Amino acid sequence: MVLQAQEGLLTTSPVRVLVATAVPVERDAVAQAFTSAAVEMPLPGATLHRTASLDLLTAGVGPARAASSTASALTAAALRGAPYDLVVSTGIAGGFAPDAPVGSLVVAEDIVAADLGAETPDGFLPVTELGFGTVNHRPPQPLVRDLAAATGALAGTVLTVSTVTGSATRAAELRARHPRALAEAMEGFGVAEAAAAHGTPVVEIRAVSNPVGPRDRATWRIGDALAALTEAFGKLAPVWKSWTSA
Numbered sequence: 001m002v003l004q005a006q007e008g009l010l011t012t013s014p015v016r017v018l019v020a021t022a023v024p025v026e027r028d029a030v031a032q033a034f035t036s037a038a039v040e041m042p043l044p045g046a047t048l049h050r051t052a053s054l055d056l057l058t059a060g061v062g063p064a065r066a067a068s069s070t071a072s073a074l075t076a077a078a079l080r081g082a083p084y085d086l087v088v089s090t091g092i093a094g095g096f097a098p099d100a101p102v103g104s105l106v107v108a109e110d111i112v113a114a115d116l117g118a119e120t121p122d123g124f125l126p127v128t129e130l131g132f133g134t135v136n137h138r139p140p141q142p143l144v145r146d147l148a149a150a151t152g153a154l155a156g157t158v159l160t161v162s163t164v165t166g167s168a169t170r171a172a173e174l175r176a177r178h179p180r181a182l183a184e185a186m187e188g189f190g191v192a193e194a195a196a197a198h199g200t201p202v203v204e205i206r207a208v209s210n211p212v213g214p215r216d217r218a219t220w221r222i223g224d225a226l227a228a229l230t231e232a233f234g235k236l237a238p239v240w241k242s243w244t245s246a
């Protein structure tokens with residue numbers, strides 16, 4: 001393994017990984033898994049924290065903001081001649097009960113835009129059935145398996161929504177349309193769209209902070225979910241190092 005000097009940082013990892021969270025507390029939960037200091041780099045619309053292990057992007061809430069921030073980071077890396085090998089979307093999420101309980105970890109076999117489409121008298125139609133776009137990104141499955149094995153995460157579909165589910169009816173509708181759905185969050189599909197535009201593989205790892213369903217803020221366990229993220233990322237260095245998309 002070769003030591004590389006990157007803009008004042010020394011790294012021993014040949015795999016360049018960009019980790020995108022929505023908000024700073026999620027970024028900090030990931031950063032706590034590492035001892036190395038971070039160098040802050042402002043980007044158009046987002047801030048990147050570069051560590052010796054990974055680059056951490058605070059990408060913002062929602063798929064559009066997450067896509068734009070991730071695109072900035074990917075373009076900046078390409079322009080400095082060091083493109084990323086992998087993009088990881090991560091943070092807290094709602095879990096579909098009973099399969100993904102609060103405190104559990106989920107890794108996405110599929111990253112699905114669950115509300116990108118049209119309502120019709122016969123129900124919801126994804127944009128793909130209207131004749132354009134895409135609603136699904138599929139991460140490399142061997143990597144999904146390695147991530148699940150290293151962390152004990154459940155593997156299944158992770159939905160991206162622009163509106164947080166707030167009723168049992170909506171939760172049941174989503175689950176009926178996506179029987180393999182384990183979790184919903186608001187950024188994965190946006191991050192994946194930006195990664196796909198750069199030809200970069202993407203994965204999504206989520207820690208469940210609340211059940212998907214009726215809004216009940218008092219039952220949220222954000223601290224537990226953030227602790228689960230820290231623990232998970234503490235176990236992942238060997239996975240990043242051994243992984244290659246080739």
Ligand SMILES: O=C(O)c1cccc(C(=O)CC[C@H]2O[C@@H](n3cnc4c(=O)[nH]cnc43)[C@H](O)[C@@H]2O)c1
Binds near residue numbers: 023093163187
């Ligand atoms: O105040 C509320 O009632 C409330 C309810 C749900 C979510 C929020 C957020 O501000 C969370 C947005 C943030 O966290 C991720 N997240 C966490 N749980 C869920 C969920 O059940 N459905 C969708 N997204 C969720 C999301 O990725 C955002 O980054 C406030």
